[in-house]
Amino acid sequence: MKITTRLAPLFFVFAILVSTESNATNTKRDILGKWNCGPAIMKGPQATVTASWSVNYLPDHTYIELTSTKVDPTDRPSFSTIYRSEGRWEIKGKVLETQSTKEEFISATDPFISKAMGQKVLEEQVTAKPISHSRVLKLNAKELHTFPINAKYKEAEVTTTCMR
Secondary structure, eight states, rough: BBBBBBBHHHHHTTTGGGOOOOOOOOOHHHHHHHEEEEEEEEOSSSEEEEEEEEEEOOOTSSSEEEEEEEEEESSSSEEEEEEEEEEEEEEEETTEEEEEEEEEEEESTTTTHHHHHHHHHHHHHHHOOEEEEEEEEESSSSEEEEEEOOOOSGOOOOOOOOEE
C-alpha cells in the first residue's frame, strides 16, 4: 500500500491473531498505471506477514489493488489470504495519499477464517484508518519506493518496492 501504501491495515487485517532517492516533485503522470509490489515483510510479536500486491493507479484518481499475504503466526500453522481494495489516490509533492472506499476479503487458506470473519476484520482495520500517507522515496518509469507516514502499527513501517 496498500501499498503499497496501505500496509498498516494490511498488517493487522488478521487481528484474529490478536519509498532514499526522490524526484523533487512527483506528478500524476509518473505514477499512473499498473505496479507489482512487494514482497513487504512485516514482523510483529505474534506473526510475520509477507505481502505482495498489484495496484493500478488510474487517470481518474482511483486505484484497484489485489493483495496476497502469507501469515506466519508464532502459535499455529502458516496461512495465506487474498483481498481486493478500491479507492482514491492523490500525489502531492513527495507524498502519496490513498483513501480506501471498498474492501473485499476474497479468501484465506486457514479454514477457521471464514469469508465473513475476514471481511469484518478488514473493514474494521480500514475504518480505523481509511486514509494513508506514504513518503515517495523513489519514482521513475520502472520503480516506486514508498515508506508509510504515521503508520497505525510500527511493524508496518517498512519500505515498499513496486516495479512495472
